[in-house]
Amino acid sequence: MDLALAFTLAAVPSLALASTAAQQTCAQWTAEFTGGGFDRPPLDFEVFDAGAGARLVAGGEFTTAGSVAAKRVAQWDGVAWSALGAGFGGDVSDLEVADLGSGATLFAAGRFQQSDGVACLRIARWTGASWVQLGAGLNGPCAALCVWPSPSGPRLVAAGEFTMSGGQSLLRVAQWNGASWSPLGAGIGSPFVTERVTAIAVHDDGAGPALYAAGPFAGGVARFNGST
Numbered sequence: 001m002d003l004a005l006a007f008t009l010a011a012v013p014s015l016a017l018a019s020t021a022a023q024q025t026c027a028q029w030t031a032e033f034t035g036g037g038f039d040r041p042p043l044d045f046e047v048f049d050a051g052a053g054a055r056l057v058a059g060g061e062f063t064t065a066g067s068v069a070a071k072r073v074a075q076w077d078g079v080a081w082s083a084l085g086a087g088f089g090g091d092v093s094d095l096e097v098a099d100l101g102s103g104a105t106l107f108a109a110g111r112f113q114q115s116d117g118v119a120c121l122r123i124a125r126w127t128g129a130s131w132v133q134l135g136a137g138l139n140g141p142c143a144a145l146c147v148w149p150s151p152s153g154p155r156l157v158a159a160g161e162f163t164m165s166g167g168q169s170l171l172r173v174a175q176w177n178g179a180s181w182s183p184l185g186a187g188i189g190s191p192f193v194t195e196r197v198t199a200i201a202v203h204d205d206g207a208g209p210a211l212y213a214a215g216p217f218a219g220g221v222a223r224f225n226g227s228t
Contacts, residue, residue: 033081038062038074046095048106050128053077057084059092059108073108085130086116096145098156100178107134109142109158123158135181136166138174144200148175148211151226157184159197159213172197173213185228189217 042060049055055075058065065074071087073095090112097104106126114120116130121137140162148157155175163171171187172195189195198215211224 033066033076036066039064043091043093043110044095046097046106048075048097048126049104050106050126057095057106059095059110061091063087072110072112084126088112088120088124088131089114093141093143093160094145096147096156098147098154100154100156100176102178107145107156109145109160111141122160122162134176136168138162138170139164141196143196143198143215146200146202146211148202149209150175153177157200157211159188159200159215161196163187163191172217173200184211184224188213188215188222 038060040061040063042058042062044059046057047054048057055077057073057075059073061072063069063071065081068081068083070081070083072090072092073084073087074081075084088108088110091110092108092112093110096107098107099105107123108126108131109123112120112122115124119137120131120133122140122142123134123138124131125134138158138160140160142158142160142162144159146157148155155177157173157175159173161172163169165174165181168181169187170181170183171189171191173184173188174181175184188197195217196215197213197217200211200213202209203212204210212221213224214221
């Protein structure tokens with residue numbers, strides 16, 4: 001047998017053992033959550049400090065987190081899950097933390113229409129004790145939230161399938177200044193066609209922070225230039 005081939009064959013078991021050892025020592029995902037996970041899928045995570053330290057907040061379709069009842073929103077303190085207020089009567093699609101001038105606040109958006117029997121039409125903020133509606137709420141599902149550094153100050157931007165808040169036209173995208181809703185230009189799409197925005201984000205491509213929206217509407221993606 002060729003000496004080089006013999007050396008290679010002799011080395012194969014050692015290589016296999018080394019490979020197995022490496023697999024055993026590499027980082028692993030762990031199911032460390034007390035009482036287990038969720039009974040239905042979570043759809044978003046956000047980190048928020050309500051005064052007792054940073055918590056991982058989950059929102060989604062679930063009604064149980066670990067071993068406790070938690071209607072579509074729950075917080076993890078590093079040891080156990082707990083409910084965040086009374087939760088919601090429908091799914092939470094997105095969570096966002098924004099400081100609009102009064103300190104960091106946690107916002108939730110989705111398909112829900114109430115929290116603990118009180119109207120919360122698809123968008124709400126956490127007061128520290130309960131969830132409350134933003135203005136008149138939204139007349140259709142809200143899929144995404146982001147914080148936009150507008151020229152007038154930070155704004156919470158919401159996007160989804162809605163077309164109005166109360167009697168105000170907000171065509172699938174709108175901004176909240178901490179006290180009231182206002183449109184972003186003429187909005188996105190047509191009020192006479194079924195369309196929606198599914199994602200929204202702020203990106204600076206070199207000309208300053210701009211707001212981008214995407215979804216199943218004409219063109220599929222759009223940028224807000226400050227007026228349209």
